[in-house]
Amino acid sequence: MSGHGAPQTQIADCHDLRVAVVAASWHEVVMDGLIAGAQRALDDHKVEVPVVVRVPGTFELPVVADALAREGYDAVIALGVVIRGGTPHFDYVCSAATDGLNRVALDHSVPVGFGVLTCDNEQQALDRAGLEGSAEDKGYEATAAALATALTLKKIKSHLLG
Template structure:
């Protein structure tokens, strides 16, 4: 299980950042945990009114993240889960979503919090979903990473404001 060596990501004030969360709809229990973790992180970082958008699945995350980044959001958090099955579908969806989200971040210089779980089974996904009894909270972690990165980009672009 990963998680060892995670950085200390003490919440900082991000009330002035516009934040969007794009979340897939498959695997409701896992997704509810990921979204709750992302919203909890937004609260802890003092993000006011994060914009939540739902999409059908993980494959749709990049195109909606692209639209949100183009609208000027300071950070976009992408949440989804893909469970390995018996066909190559898993690899295709995971690769497309991962590559697409990376392109959005680079094209717009907008942090995209990577909260896409790519798991072998339901148990692994539940263990990372931030639910009661889960060992990890990837929704919170992805949001924290995106917010701290957005703060870093803002400091680079406008050093007089930091």
């Protein structure tokens, strides 16, 4: 299982953070699970009014994440799923999404929660989607990671770290 060894989530009060979630639309059941997991994490961390934006697919995540980062969000959570098929399309979309989201984070010093599932088949995606019976909750994990990183960056900016 890929989640083996994951760190324990530390719940923190993030009520003062501006947070946006950008989610792809393909694979509706998986995406509903990822979004629900993200919402649980936002609720646990007391994020009061997150913005949720939908895009057609995973390929479109970076450009919208970039626009949200430019608008001053403290964290952006990117959720999507790409399931391997019989063509190189999988490799191109996964690479473009990963590279693009990483670029957004580095260009804007804004954490981007990477909740993009890159799976060989639909069952792997369902197992990671945070649905009833899923082994993992990647929407929750990506959101919690982005929020923890946003708090660290806030401390650095306030010279409170160290």
